[in-house]
Amino acid sequence: MTTPSAATTTTTTEASPHAHAFPRHISRARCFYWSLLREFWEHRSLYIVPGVVAGLILAGFLLGASLLREMVRAGLNVDAAHQHFNVQTVFSSAALALMGVTFIVAFFYSLSALQSDRRDRSILFWKSMPVSDVITVLSKAAIPIVFIPLITFVITVITQWILLLLTSAVLAGSGYNVASLWINFFLGHMWLMLLYHLLTVHALWYAPIFGYLLLVSAWSRRGAFLWAMVPPAAIVIVEKIAFNTHYFSDFLAYRFHAGPEGGMPPNMLFMAPMSNLTPLQFLWSTGLWDGLALTAVFLTGAVLLRRYRGVTTS
Amino acid sequence: MNCIEARGLRKSYGATVALDGVDLSIPEGRIVGLIGLNGAGKTTALDAILGLTPYQGGLRVLGLDPWTQRDLLTRDVCFIADVAVLPRWLRVSQAVDYVAGVHPRFDRGKAERFLARTVIKPHSRVGELSKGMVAQLHLALVMAIDARLLVLDEPTLGLDILYRKQFYESLLTDYFDATRTILVTTHQVEEIQNILTDVMFIHRGRIVFNRAMDDLESSCFEVEVAPQHLAAARALHPIHEREILGRRIFLFDRADRRALAALGDVHTPSLADLFVATIGNQAYAAPSQPHAQPSSAPNPDQGVAQ
Numbered sequence: 001m002t003t004p005s006a007a008t009t010t011t012t013t014e015a016s017p018h019a020h021a022f023p024r025h026i027s028r029a030r031c032f033y034w035s036l037l038r039e040f041w042e043h044r045s046l047y048i049v050p051g052v053v054a055g056l057i058l059a060g061f062l063l064g065a066s067l068l069r070e071m072v073r074a075g076l077n078v079d080a081a082h083q084h085f086n087v088q089t090v091f092s093s094a095a096l097a098l099m100g101v102t103f104i105v106a107f108f109y110s111l112s113a114l115q116s117d118r119r120d121r122s123i124l125f126w127k128s129m130p131v132s133d134v135i136t137v138l139s140k141a142a143i144p145i146v147f148i149p150l151i152t153f154v155i156t157v158i159t160q161w162i163l164l165l166l167t168s169a170v171l172a173g174s175g176y177n178v179a180s181l182w183i184n185f186f187l188g189h190m191w192l193m194l195l196y197h198l199l200t201v202h203a204l205w206y207a208p209i210f211g212y213l214l215l216v217s218a219w220s221r222r223g224a225f226l227w228a229m230v231p232p233a234a235i236v237i238v239e240k241i242a243f244n245t246h247y248f249s250d251f252l253a254y255r256f257h258a259g260p261e262g263g264m265p266p267n268m269l270f271m272a273p274m275s276n277l278t279p280l281q282f283l284w285s286t287g288l289w290d291g292l293a294l295t296a297v298f299l300t301g302a303v304l305l306r307r308y309r310g311v312t313t314s
Numbered sequence: 315m316n317c318i319e320a321r322g323l324r325k326s327y328g329a330t331v332a333l334d335g336v337d338l339s340i341p342e343g344r345i346v347g348l349i350g351l352n353g354a355g356k357t358t359a360l361d362a363i364l365g366l367t368p369y370q371g372g373l374r375v376l377g378l379d380p381w382t383q384r385d386l387l388t389r390d391v392c393f394i395a396d397v398a399v400l401p402r403w404l405r406v407s408q409a410v411d412y413v414a415g416v417h418p419r420f421d422r423g424k425a426e427r428f429l430a431r432t433v434i435k436p437h438s439r440v441g442e443l444s445k446g447m448v449a450q451l452h453l454a455l456v457m458a459i460d461a462r463l464l465v466l467d468e469p470t471l472g473l474d475i476l477y478r479k480q481f482y483e484s485l486l487t488d489y490f491d492a493t494r495t496i497l498v499t500t501h502q503v504e505e506i507q508n509i510l511t512d513v514m515f516i517h518r519g520r521i522v523f524n525r526a527m528d529d530l531e532s533s534c535f536e537v538e539v540a541p542q543h544l545a546a547a548r549a550l551h552p553i554h555e556r557e558i559l560g561r562r563i564f565l566f567d568r569a570d571r572r573a574l575a576a577l578g579d580v581h582t583p584s585l586a587d588l589f590v591a592t593i594g595n596q597a598y599a600a601p602s603q604p605h606a607q608p609s610s611a612p613n614p615d616q617g618v619a620q
């Protein structure tokens with residue numbers, strides 16, 4: 001082929017040799033911005049699904065709260081009711097549920113991101129626009145790696161804020177000292193911990209997972225999910241049978257479960273004191289940088305596949 | 315400078331040869347029809363020109379290498395590569411916003427004026443539009459881009475006749491001028507016959523016929539030969555002979571019009587008949603050895619197609 005890498009071609013000069021009457025300058029940042037916007041137009045589930053889940057959490061909470069109020073009215077001890085209610089658990093569970101759901105959204109988004117437009121042939125339209133494959137792939141990678149963690153954070157914060165108001169309202173009606181709730185309950189601390197967790201784990205640590213899914217998405221014509229599962233499963237099985245070892249499954253487990261706060265139980269994730277965090281250790285860990293290097297390899301592969309495999313439907 | 319210049323353009327998918335040494339030069343300001351059967355290499359040729367697929371051989375589009383310089387080329391080249399490739403979820407207003415956002419040569423006002431002439435509502439999703447309306451939308455977007463080469467691959471397939479007529483009329487009246495070049499492939503040869511300036515037939519990955527329409531009128535003739543002149547007509551090496559309702563119709567390429575006039579009524583053949591004659595000969599003559607074909611005019615000695 002005439003060029004070894006499609007990625008290098010985007011670095012050619014901005015000035016067209018055939019300047020027409022009104023060639024507005026369009027920067028790569030602008031192309032990237034519109035490519036991102038395009039993703040949100042197409043994949044409304046990116047914000048609708050976590051929004052619906054947040055709604056369900058609030059509805060469930062309201063139901064529980066009205067039961068609680070009945071219990072209080074029925075003469076139950078207020079402290080016992082509070083015990084039962086365990087505000088912190090409710091708040092943590094809401095955050096965990098939202099994170100779990102948005103991880104699944106990110107997972108399936110990545111699997112379809114570079115495949116769906118090849119299936120409906122709309123790639124022929126997108127490729128007719130002056131947006132390079134590098135920008136296309138980067139904008140699609142930014143969704144699970146950058147924007148879904150941010151969306152998760154914003155929706156969680158809003159949900160927890162509403163939860164706090166609802167809790168106050170319910171407990172105020174039951175005679176509980178609401179002020180102590182607001183004083184003792186460090187929502188700000190929880191949000192900082194949540195943001196840290198989302199940025200370190202969901203964005204940086206999981207980046208190679210999404211990079212891999214995008215690569216599969218660029219490669220497979222259909223059944224991306226199965227294709228994504230086959231290679232890791234095959235390696236685990238072959239390794240087990242041939243060598244009776246489990247390095248690869250350990251590697252996968254390390255990627256999915258470890259990370260900066262690998263040892264922490266999930267319900268403690270947001271409650272632990274800030275001093276438990278070790279951001280410098282995380283930044284120096286080889287696991288982080290290996291993962292990011294792997295992400296770069298996967299995304300380069302996705303760009304090349306997008307370019308070479310291109311629009312051919314055969 | 316030629317808009318498109320190809321020398322020995324080749325492309326194969328595994329053992330299948332899609333382009334088998336295509337040579338062509340398309341100057342600026344032409345409307346070129348590329349006509350061929352399914353699988354003749356039309357789409358592969360367009361993909362190569364649009365930088366969508368790597369290839370062997372020499373190819374320059376607007377002076378650029380379409381594969382290695384694709385990111386530059388996409389600013390000056392537009393294409394409608396099929397009807398209905400706009401994604402179903404896209405809203406009309408979003409399509410306009412997006413193209414305005416990424417395309418340096420897009421004139422938003424122009425696109426909106428084109429759309430105002432249609433019944434398409436800005437808030438509709440592509441999935442809610444009829445096929446004809448999707449084609450109108452796509453054309454409105456493309457015509458608002460000040461591109462130098464427009465490539466159309468079956469842009470009206472499956473549309474009804476009103477939309478098809480309107481499609482090409484808009485192109486001619488609102489878009490085409492001497493600085494632009496249009497390359498179009500279609501099965502509906504008759505409909506574009508009158509708008510083309512040049513025509514090319516592609517068969518088995520090679521250009522087998524390539525003529526300006528003006529030359530075509532002065533070099534290709536269809537003659538309804540009177541029965542007593544049949545032998546004389548055959549001696550003049552017709553490229554095709556057929557019988558319709560008892561009348562014998564002969565097609566001649568590069569023959570002397572005065573000599574033909576003695577045989578019967580002389581007309582300019584339709585592109586469709588010319589295509590059938592040319593490709594019919596090719597298909598009939600040498601299916602097992604496609605390399606033996608001359609790349610220009612078909613050999614008149616190859617006899618009569620079925």
